[in-house]
Amino acid sequence: xxxxxxxxxxxxxxxxxxxxxxxxxxxxxxxxxxxxxxxxxxxxxxxxxxxxxxxxxxxxxxxxxxxxxxxxxxxxxxxxxxxxxxxxxxxxxxxxxxxxxxxxxxxxxxxxxxxxxxxxxxxxxxxxxxxxxxxxxxxxxxxxxxxxxxxxxxxxxxxxxxxxxxxxxxxxxxxxxxxxxxxxxxxxxxxxxxxxxxxxxxxxxxxxxxxxxxxxxxxxxxxxxxxxxxxxxxxxxxxxxxxxxxxxxxxxxxxxxxxxxxxxxxxxxxxxxxxxxxxxxxxxxxxxxxx
Numbered sequence: 001x002x003x004x005x006x007x008x009x010x011x012x013x014x015x016x017x018x019x020x021x022x023x024x025x026x027x028x029x030x031x032x033x034x035x036x037x038x039x040x041x042x043x044x045x046x047x048x049x050x051x052x053x054x055x056x057x058x059x060x061x062x063x064x065x066x067x068x069x070x071x072x073x074x075x076x077x078x079x080x081x082x083x084x085x086x087x088x089x090x091x092x093x094x095x096x097x098x099x100x101x102x103x104x105x106x107x108x109x110x111x112x113x114x115x116x117x118x119x120x121x122x123x124x125x126x127x128x129x130x131x132x133x134x135x136x137x138x139x140x141x142x143x144x145x146x147x148x149x150x151x152x153x154x155x156x157x158x159x160x161x162x163x164x165x166x167x168x169x170x171x172x173x174x175x176x177x178x179x180x181x182x183x184x185x186x187x188x189x190x191x192x193x194x195x196x197x198x199x200x201x202x203x204x205x206x207x208x209x210x211x212x213x214x215x216x217x218x219x220x221x222x223x224x225x226x227x228x229x230x231x232x233x234x235x236x237x238x239x240x241x242x243x244x245x246x247x248x249x250x251x252x253x254x255x256x257x258x259x260x261x262x263x264x265x266x267x268x269x270x271x272x273x274x275x276x277x278x279x280x281x282x283x284x285x286x287x288x289x290x291x
Contacts, residue, residue, distance in 0.1 A: 010067035014059045020047070021055040023065070044068045078112050081139065081279055086272050088113060088126070088142045091281055094258045098131040098140060113142055129153060133230065135245070138165070138263025139279055151271040156227075161276065164265035165222040165232060166211070168287045169241040170253060173218040177209040180235040184228045191248065192230040194238050204228040206235040212291040217244070217255075219287060221264075232261060256286040 012027050024036045024045070031039075036055075043051045046066040047059065059065075079091040090109060092098065097108040110128055117124035127149035129141045143149035152159055182194040185201030195201060205225035212219040218241060222232055233249045236242050242250040244260040267278045 009069055010065075012065040012067075014061055014063040014065065016061055018059050019055075020045070020052060020057040020059055020065075023059055024067075027065075028067075039067060078109060078116075080116075081281075082277075086144055086148045087270070088117075088144065089266065089279055090140050090142070092132055092137055092140045092263075094135055094137040097134050099128050109140060110142075117144065130156075130227065132263055133233075133259070133261075135259030136165075136261045136263060137258075137284065139266040139281060140263070141266065141268075148271050152268075155271075159269045159271065161267040161269065162265055163224045163227070163263065163267075165224070166262050166264045166283050166287060167220045167222055167232065167236065168244045168256065168260035168290070169218050169220055169236050170216075170244055170251060171218065171241050172213045172215055173208075173210050173220065173239070173241050175210075178207070178239075180206045180208070180238055182235070182238065184231065184234060186229065192228070192234045194234050202226070202228055204231045204235065206232060212288075214291065217290045219283075219291060233259075255290070256284075258286075260284075260287055262287070 010028070012023075014023065020040075021033075021036065024031075024039070025033065028036065039045050040053050040055055043053060044067055045052050046068070047057065048063050049066075080088060081091055082089040090113065092109050099110045100108050110126060113126045117126050125145070127143040127146055129143055129149055129152045132138060132140055141152070143152060182196060182204060183198050183201040184192050184194055184204045186192050193201075194204075203226060207223040207225065209221045210218055211221050224231065230249070233243055233246050236246075237249040242252075245251055245254040245256060246259050246261075247254070262281070262284050264283065265278075265280045267276065269275070270277050
């Protein structure tokens with residue numbers, strides 16, 4: 001057994017033919033029957049590498065059982081990276097809304113997590129702290145009560161230590177690192193624009209560093225000093241290196257069949273414990289394949 005960022009990971013080997021629930025009850029005496037059924041419900045149990053949710057699944061000799069510390073929703077869409085009494089952090093996939101819109105109510109991270117916490121208690125609720133664009137993947141923070149949400153949002157600039165993205169952009173970025181600063185405003189078509197005129201919008205500051213590059217592509221590490229709508233996408237267009245797959249902001253190509261932008265790192269001060277919390281995901285493999 002070894003520790004993982006979000007809990008414990010168990011490994012067991014089956015020594016005789018049996019069924020899954022009695023096997024797990026015997027192997028994990030510290031957990032009750034309902035705890036173990038929850039592990040199954042949240043797709044944390046794998047038999048020979050495959051997720052199993054049925055408590056009466058038949059086991060045979062020499063099969064390997066793995067219990068993950070990371071919970072998932074029934075839809076297998078949302079990976080929960082961390083959860084405690086006050087917070088949930090997920091790894092959002094590209095193409096999924098953070099929260100409902102007029103046209104889409106159910107297929108959202110918020111909806112999935114709301115269903116998830118209500119299974120633990122009918123009165124439980126979830127509150128979104130910040131958002132990611134539908135096409136952007138990566139780390140997204142939710143609160144379990146409104147007070148925690150407000151605490152995080154009201155102290156956002158002081159609480160958030162780092163928000164790092166990785167982006168695959170078009171062309172070879174010549175400057176190895178730099179800062180982009182402008183004022184962003186939205187038009188009637190909901191498209192963001194960049195201006196040097198402070199009277200036109202809100203100040204936005206983006207820092208970037210080249211991780212890898214060639215004649216066609218550059219892989220950038222991007223840090224936000226501000227969190228404006230579509231900020232990275234607009235600023236990449238500003239320097240002539242649009243995010244791959246971002247037709248809305250000037251991209252000519254779509255090599256990974258999605259917007260090539262991922263929220264990779266999130267570091268903040270916990271609103272209750274005051275601990276420094278650091279979470280990081282891997283660079284998506286499709287982004288790196290060009291190098």
